[in-house]
Structure formats: C-alpha cells, structure tokens
Amino acid sequence: MLWPFISQMNPDASTIAAGAPIEVDLAPIAEGQDIKVFWRGKPIYISHRTKKQIDEAREVPVSSLPDPQSDEARVKEGHDQWLVVIGICTHLGCIPIAHEGTYDGFFCPCHGSQYDSSGRIRQGPAPANLTVPPYQFVSDSKIQIG
Amino acid sequence: MSGPSDYQPTNPALKWIERRLPIMGLMHSSFVAYPTPRNLNYWWTFGAILSMMLGVQILTGVILAMHYTPNADTAFRSVESIMRDVNYGWLLRNLHASGASMFFVAVYIHMFRGVYYGSYKEPREILWILGVIIYLLMMATGFMGYVLPWGQMSFWGATVITNLFSAVPYFGESIVTLLWGGYSVGNPMLNRFFSLHYLLPFLITGVVVLHVWALHVSGQNNPAGVEPKTEKDTVPFTPYATIKDAFGVSCFMLFFAWFIFYMPNYLGDADNYIPANPGVTPAHIVPEWYYLPFYAILRSIPNKLAGVTAMFAAILVLAFLPWLDTAKTKSSKYRPLAKQFFWIFVVVCVLLGYLGAQPPEGIYVIAGRILTFCYFAYFLILLPLLSRIEKPRPIPNSIADDVLAKTASKTAPMVSAVIMLAVAGALFAGSTQNARAEEQETPPSQKWSFAGPVGKFDRGSLQRGLKVYKEVCSACHALSYVAFRNLADPGGPGYSEGQASAFAAEYKIKDGPNDQGEMFDRPGRPADYFPSPFPNEQAARAANGGALPPDLSLITKARSYERGFPKFVFDFFTQFQEQGPNYVDAMLQGFEEKPPAGVTLPEGSYYNKYFPGHAIKMPKPLSDGQVTFDDGSPGTVAQYARDVTTFLTWTAEPHMEARKKMGLQVFVFLILFTGLLYFTKKKVWADAH
Numbered sequence: 001m002l003w004p005f006i007s008q009m010n011p012d013a014s015t016i017a018a019g020a021p022i023e024v025d026l027a028p029i030a031e032g033q034d035i036k037v038f039w040r041g042k043p044i045y046i047s048h049r050t051k052k053q054i055d056e057a058r059e060v061p062v063s064s065l066p067d068p069q070s071d072e073a074r075v076k077e078g079h080d081q082w083l084v085v086i087g088i089c090t091h092l093g094c095i096p097i098a099h100e101g102t103y104d105g106f107f108c109p110c111h112g113s114q115y116d117s118s119g120r121i122r123q124g125p126a127p128a129n130l131t132v133p134p135y136q137f138v139s140d141s142k143i144q145i146g
Numbered sequence: 147m148s149g150p151s152d153y154q155p156t157n158p159a160l161k162w163i164e165r166r167l168p169i170m171g172l173m174h175s176s177f178v179a180y181p182t183p184r185n186l187n188y189w190w191t192f193g194a195i196l197s198m199m200l201g202v203q204i205l206t207g208v209i210l211a212m213h214y215t216p217n218a219d220t221a222f223r224s225v226e227s228i229m230r231d232v233n234y235g236w237l238l239r240n241l242h243a244s245g246a247s248m249f250f251v252a253v254y255i256h257m258f259r260g261v262y263y264g265s266y267k268e269p270r271e272i273l274w275i276l277g278v279i280i281y282l283l284m285m286a287t288g289f290m291g292y293v294l295p296w297g298q299m300s301f302w303g304a305t306v307i308t309n310l311f312s313a314v315p316y317f318g319e320s321i322v323t324l325l326w327g328g329y330s331v332g333n334p335m336l337n338r339f340f341s342l343h344y345l346l347p348f349l350i351t352g353v354v355v356l357h358v359w360a361l362h363v364s365g366q367n368n369p370a371g372v373e374p375k376t377e378k379d380t381v382p383f384t385p386y387a388t389i390k391d392a393f394g395v396s397c398f399m400l401f402f403a404w405f406i407f408y409m410p411n412y413l414g415d416a417d418n419y420i421p422a423n424p425g426v427t428p429a430h431i432v433p434e435w436y437y438l439p440f441y442a443i444l445r446s447i448p449n450k451l452a453g454v455t456a457m458f459a460a461i462l463v464l465a466f467l468p469w470l471d472t473a474k475t476k477s478s479k480y481r482p483l484a485k486q487f488f489w490i491f492v493v494v495c496v497l498l499g500y501l502g503a504q505p506p507e508g509i510y511v512i513a514g515r516i517l518t519f520c521y522f523a524y525f526l527i528l529l530p531l532l533s534r535i536e537k538p539r540p541i542p543n544s545i546a547d548d549v550l551a552k553t554a555s556k557t558a559p560m561v562s563a564v565i566m567l568a569v570a571g572a573l574f575a576g577s578t579q580n581a582r583a584e585e586q587e588t589p590p591s592q593k594w595s596f597a598g599p600v601g602k603f604d605r606g607s608l609q610r611g612l613k614v615y616k617e618v619c620s621a622c623h624a625l626s627y628v629a630f631r632n633l634a635d636p637g638g639p640g641y642s643e644g645q646a647s648a649f650a651a652e653y654k655i656k657d658g659p660n661d662q663g664e665m666f667d668r669p670g671r672p673a674d675y676f677p678s679p680f681p682n683e684q685a686a687r688a689a690n691g692g693a694l695p696p697d698l699s700l701i702t703k704a705r706s707y708e709r710g711f712p713k714f715v716f717d718f719f720t721q722f723q724e725q726g727p728n729y730v731d732a733m734l735q736g737f738e739e740k741p742p743a744g745v746t747l748p749e750g751s752y753y754n755k756y757f758p759g760h761a762i763k764m765p766k767p768l769s770d771g772q773v774t775f776d777d778g779s780p781g782t783v784a785q786y787a788r789d790v791t792t793f794l795t796w797t798a799e800p801h802m803e804a805r806k807k808m809g810l811q812v813f814v815f816l817i818l819f820t821g822l823l824y825f826t827k828k829k830v831w832a833d834a835h
Contacts (some may be wrong), residue, residue, distance in 0.1 A: 006324070009324045009325070009327055009338070010323065010324055010327065011323065011326075011327055011328050011329065011334070012327070012334070015327070015328045015329070015334065019329055036425070038424075038425075040328075040329035040330065041328060041329050041330030041331075041332055041424060042329060042330050043424070043425060091309075091450060092305070092306040092309045092310065093305045093306060093308075093309035093312075094302065094305070094306070094427040094431065095425070095426070095427045108427075109427055109428075109429050109430070110302075110306070110427060110430075110431050111445060111506050112505075112506055112507060125445070125448055125450065125453070125506075126450075127449070127450045127451075
C-alpha cells in the first residue's frame with residue numbers, strides 16, 4: 001500500500017521517454033577539442049584527445065590512482081582518441097571545466113577536484129572517476145549514447 | 147505547573163462555550179496565570195520572537211505562493227514579477243527572504259541560551275529534543291525555500307545538497323533519483339520542493355505546540371538554574387512576561403526592518419539573480435549563511451561518506467546533549483570552566499561559519515579540520531569530562547534569593563556577552579559576502595545618488611542612461627524584465643504615460659498569430675517589454691563568438707565582488723550595497739588596448755581590468771562622443787558609464803525609492819513604539835523587583 005506513494009516520486013513516463021539514447025556525430029570535433037552534449041539533463045563531455053593526452057593517461061601506474069582504472073578500460077578499443085564521460089563531479093555534482101587543472105583534464109571549481117585526461121580522479125575530495133556513460137560506436141564517426 | 151484553571155467567565159455566552167470547550171481556560175492558564183520565574187533575562191524573550199517569526203513566515207509565504215509559479219521555465223520570472231508588478235510584492239518578498247535569516251538568527255541565540263543555562267537538563271530533555279526536531283525541520287524548509295527562486299545558487303545549492311544523499315552506500319543513487327524525479331535536478335524536483343516547502347512550516351507549527359506544551363509542563367528554566375519553590379519565585383505570565391516579550395519582539399523588529407528596507411540583499415548571494423543554468427556551475431557554491439558551519443564540517447573531511455556523516459552527526463549530537471552533560475548544576479553562571487568553554491564553543495561555531503564561505507584550499511582546509519575536531523570535542527569529550535572534574539560555585543537557594551543578590555550588584559558580564567554576540571553575528575552574517583576569492587582589482591567605490599537610507603535616483607541620469615542603453619547596449623543585450631510602461635512609473639525616469647507610449651511606439655514588436663495564422667510586426671505598446679536583440683540563446687551566442695550577452699535587467703544585482711573582512715562588518719552599519727553598480731561602472735571603463743606584459747588573451751577576447759579573469763568577449767562598448775545628450779551633459783565614457791549604471795540599477799529594483807521611503811516611516815514608528823513598550827515594561831515590573 002505504501003509503494004504507490006513512494007513510487008510516484010521516481011521519474012515519470014515522459015521523463016523516461018525523454019531519456020532515450022541519442023546519437024552524436026563526431027566528425028566536426030577537431031583533435032584537441034571537445035564538445036558538451038546533454039543527455040538525460042546531464043552534460044556529457046566528448047573529447048577528441050591529442051596523442052600527448054593519451055600518452056599521459058597511459059603512463060600513470062594504475063595502482064597509484066585513488067580509483068584505479070586503466071585508460072584502456074575507459075575508452076572503446078580502436079577509438080582510443082575519444083573520451084566520453086559524464087561531466088558531473090563525483091563529489092557533489094558540479095560541472096568540471098574541461099582543459100583545466102594540472103592533469104590536462106578536468107577541474108571542478110566547486111571543491112577543487114582534479115581529473116586527468118582520462119577523466120580519472122587525481123586530486124581533491126571526489127571519491128571516484130568521472131562516470132563513462134553507456135555508449136557505442138554506430139560508425140567510425142558517430143556514437144550512440146544510452 | 148499549569149494545573150486545571152480556575153478561570154471562570156462571567157458572560158453567560160462565554161460560560162456556555164467554556165462548559166463545552168474550555169479553550170479560554172486553557173489560554174488563561176497557559177498565557178495569563180502561568181507562573182514564570184521572576185529572574186528571566188532578555189535571552190528568554192527569543193521564544194516569543196521565534197513564535198512571531200514563524201507567524202510572519204507563514205503569512206508572507208502563503209501570500210507569495212499566490213503569485214509564484216513552481217515551474218522551471220517560469221519560476222525565476224514569477225519571482226521577478228512579484229518584485230516588480232505585485233502591489234507591495236517587494237515588501238512581502240523581502241519580509242519572507244530576510245525573515246528566513248532572522249528566524250535562524252533568533253533560533254541560534256535561543257539554542258545558545260539553552261546550552262549556556264543548561265535548559266536541556268532534567269526534567270526538560272523532551273523539550274530540548276523537540277527543539278532539535280524543530281531546528282532540523284527549519285533547515286529543511288529553509289533549504290527548499292532557497293531553491294524556489296530558481297537562480298544559479300538555488301539550482302547548484304540544490305544539486306550539491308541532494309547529491310549528499312548519493313553518499314549512502316548501495317541505495318545512494320536510487321535515493322537521489324527519487325528525490326529528483328528525473329535524472330538531474332529539474333522541474334519535477336522544483337515542484338515537489340514547493341509542495342514540501344509549503345507543508346513543512348505547518349509541521350513546524352505542530353512541533354512548536356508540543357514544544358510549548360512540554361515547556362508548560364516542566365516550567366521554564368531560568369538564569370539561576372534552580373527550580374521555583376514558592377510563590378515568591380514566580381510572577382504571572384501576564385502582564386509581566388507578556389510586556390517583556392512584547393518589548394523584546396519590538397527590538398527584534400527594528401533589527402529585522404533594517405534588513406527588509408535597507409539591506410535586502412546583504413545576506414543573499416548575487417549569483418541568485420542569474421537564472422538557473424544547468425550547463426554552468428558558479429565558481430564558488432555557498433549555501434545560505436545559516437548552514438555554513440555544517441558546510442565547513444562537510445568539506446573538511448576528505449572522504450565523501452564520512453564528510454556527510456559528520457555533517458549530520460554535528461546536528462544530531464545536539465539531541466544527546468542532556469546525556470552528554472551530566473553536571474548537576476544547570477546554569478553556566480555557577481560553572482567557572484563550563485562558562486569559558488561555552489564561549490570558546492561559540493567562537494568555534496562562528497569561525498566554522500566563516501570557513502564555510504571560504505574556498506576549500508590551503509590553510510582553510512587545515513583550519514576547518516581543527517575546528518571540526520573542536521566542535522565534536524566540546525560535546526563528546528569536554529562536557530562529559532567537565533561534569534566529572536569541575537567544582538561548581540554554590541547556587542542560590544531560591545530564585546528570590548538570586549533576584550535580591552542581583553539588585554544589590556548589577557552585573558557587567560551581560561554587556562560583554564552582548565558585544566561578543568554582536569561581533570559574532572556580524573562576522574557570521576557577513577561571511578557570505580566573502581564568497582569570491584580571486585586576486586582581482588576591486589572596482590573603486592563611487593558616490594551614487596541612490597545610496598544610503600534616503601537615496602533617490604537622479605532622474606536626468608536615468609533618462610540619459612536609457613538613451614545609452616537604447617543606442618548602444620541594446621544591440622546585444624536584452625532588458626526583458628522591463629516594460630515600456632515602467633518608464634512612467636513613480637520612482638523611475640520620470641516620463642509621462644504619453645512619453646512612455648511614444649517611446650514604445652518606436653519599437654517593432656512581434657505579435658500573432660493573426661487570423662491567417664501568421665506572425666506580424668506591430669508598433670510597441672506600453673504593456674510590451676523591451677524586445678530582445680536575439681530570438682534565442684543560440685543565436686545570441688553565434689553572433690557573439692560563443693559568449694552570451696547577459697540580460698541587463700538585473701545585472702547590478704547579479705554582479706558583486708568581495709569586500710573582505712572587516713569591511714563587510716562596517717557595510718552592515720553604513721548600508722553599503724553598491725557593489726553591483728560599482729562593478730558595472732568600473733567594468734565599462736576598464737578596457738585597455740593592450741593587455742599587460744605576460745598576459746595572453748584567447749582569440750576574440752578583449753582585456754578588461756575589472757572583468758573576472760580579464761578576458762571578456764565584449765569589445766569596448768563605449769567611446770567618447772558616441773551618444774549625444776539633449777541636456778548638454780558631457781559625452782564622455784565616464785558619463786555614459788555612470789548614467790547607464792544608474793539606469794540599470796533602477797531596472798534591477800524599480801521600487802527602490804518606495805522601499806527606502808517606507809523604511810523611514812517604519813523606523814520612526816518602531817522606535818516610538820519600542821520606547822513606549824520599554825517604559826510600560828518598567829512600570830509593570832516596578833513592583834516585582
């Protein structure tokens with residue numbers, strides 16, 4: 001009997017429908033640039049990483065990270081230059097700024113969390129890496145998020 | 147204490163009612179005959195002040211809800227229409243917004259008083275716990291209320307606070323989704339927050355009734371901390387406590403009115419005059435001042451779950467106070483050590499509040515950790531320890547003895563306590579002002595005709611400023627909250643209605659659809675708003691190198707800069723609140739041809755001395771001789787900047803003159819009224835001492 005009163009608070013049908021997968025064309029994003037798209041009201045950063053950024057992300061020993069995860073596990077194989085992350089700080093939900101901070105990645109202006117070029121937490125109060133949303137490549141220059 | 151009443155109405159109609167519902171007897175025994183200790187000081191009037199504040203908040207809140215729309219697209223605008231169009235809407239909103247802060251000021255004093263005099267001790271444990279519950283409900287209500295205007299700080303404050311629940315292991319994410327009713331903070335959450343914000347004050351009222359009931363069962367504590375024993379120890383509630391409370395309430399109203407009429411934005415954040423934008427996080431998110439100590443505790447702990455737990459524990463620990471402090475002596479007056487530590491604790495709380503408003507870096511983090519430790523140590527280590535080792539001074543035999551001893555020697559410590567609290571309050575309140583931490587040259591303080599308690603706009607300047615806006619700024623910047631009819635409003639540029647209509651007719655306004663289903667252009671009418679230069683945000687960005695020219699209606703309220711300690715304390719007394727105008731004026735004149743050596747600007751940006759970060763996308767907008775004034779004022783950049791800033795200060799608050807005028811009347815009335823109450827109180831109490 002209690003359940004309807006709690007369940008009504010969850011996202012309603014139209015909200016769920018509006019959260020359906022979206023397709024993003026990657027062709028216009030030049031190397032070193034990134035774009036921000038919104039999916040389910042969340043900002044998603046799609047970065048076309050430079051060789052330098054990829055190397056930086058891969059040189060770090062994984063075990064030294066606060067939330068150990070290899071760069072390879074955070075991108076799709078064969079599409080190493082593309083980083084897709086939800087741009088919401090895992091601390092308290094602010095939006096980090098791309099291309100800032102000391103790790104060539106993201107910097108959260110709220111409480112000073114710093115993420116590297118793989119979106120992994122390196123410094124600051126955030127407990128985890130930036131989340132990688134579910135997505136796949138539908139062609140070489142197009143992804144589907146969701 | 148309040149036994150069955152001996153109240154007997156003489157009027158037969160009242161008698162008839164009283165036999166069926168003894169409500170007058172209940173009122174009589176609770177608020178007339180009820181015995182109150184005769185040695186209560188003014189710290190005890192805060193109970194009455196809080197009841198009054200609850201009433202004010204509910205009354206103004208219910209009225210505001212009649213004009214507000216809880217929808218993400220229209221909430222911000224509906225609040226602005228309350229400020230601009232609703233009769234006395236500015237007054238009601240200021241009452242409600244400042245009222246929330248005043249409510250917390252009063253509740254903090256009330257709580258500190260309870261701690262100092264040991265009001266939570268046997269037999270008042272339940273009374274105290276009910277108080278903690280009220281405080282928790284107040285915090286929830288205040289937080290949800292702050293979200294409703296749907297400004298930037300509303301939105302991001304809500305994001306940070308709702309995300310606190312994601313720290314809960316396993317269920318965290320589901321709880322947050324449940325709170326949001328979506329995948330992010332948005333319209334569903336705004337709707338439910340509005341509903342709950344309306345509900346909670348009535349729950350608070352219910353718990354307040356329980357709180358007062360419990361109080362009337364156990365009786366009031368008092369500064370001596372000894373229970374009343376004989377009739378000589380007490381006085382009847384009416385007239386003694388009633389008149390004293392009335393005087394206390396009246397004094398508090400004076401303090402309250404200072405904010406309503408002269409400093410309505412002192413305790414707020416400039417960012418909240420920018421409409422919520424899910425794509426941009428403000429550089430520095432600060433909650434309202436009354437949450438700052440707990441926010442500081444949250445941030446000082448590096449682990450997320452631990453931080454959230456510590457923050458909630460910091461509030462909940464209060465509920466356990468009756469069992470943490472087991473000392474027999476109630477009042478700290480007779481506890482030499484507890485008294486000192488109490489004041490240290492007050493300072494710790496104030497400093498935590500200060501740190502809560504600072505950016506979480508360097509020394510602030512370390513200081514935050516030390517103070518967090520001190521906060522918990524006071525409750526968990528110090529109080530249990532003190533009750534074992536401290537040797538209290540002898541307490542008076544009875545309240546009557548205490549009163550007699552006091553009249554013999556008037557005590558001075560009260561004065562120092564008042565000063566300390568005043569300093570603490572000012573520090574606390576002003577710490578929100580300290581939010582922005584950038585090494586930035588602060589704009590010079592200008593002399594404005596609209597500053598100060600009797601400030602008025604310079605009509606000539608408003609008219610010239612309108613011309614500058616129309617001929618220069620309006621090419622890129624909207625002014626969408628201002629209608630042409632406003633130009634003829636009292637306290638505005640002083641045009642006649644005919645002039646405003648003629649001004650409106652010069653504009654082309656898109657209207658429609660007509661009978662053929664097509665949109666068409668027609669000349670503007672007074673009821674129309676200033677048309678925006680771009681049809682939408684994307685078009686505005688595309689035409690301006692990716693940057694969005696902000697709407698200027700509220701710009702002088704939406705921009706601010708750090709005043710720093712101790713300036714913001716003086717600002718409270720001098721009523722300085724012209725950061726916005728100073729900034730806009732300085733920024734318009736702060737362009738430099740070449741950036742200083744060592745500074746490189748991104749492409750398409752210009753160097754501005756006062757713009758945060760210095761790289762502004764707007765090219766130097768004003769140059770000498772660009773606009774010709776009809777009244778012969780000089781056509782210089784300095785003059786243009788000054789006039790357009792004056793104009794934009796008016797557009798940000800069109801009823802400013804009405805606000806200051808009414809403030810003066812209210813102050814004259816309140817001062818006289820308070821004076822009368824003081825002498826009445828003296829007369830009533832003359833025979834009680």
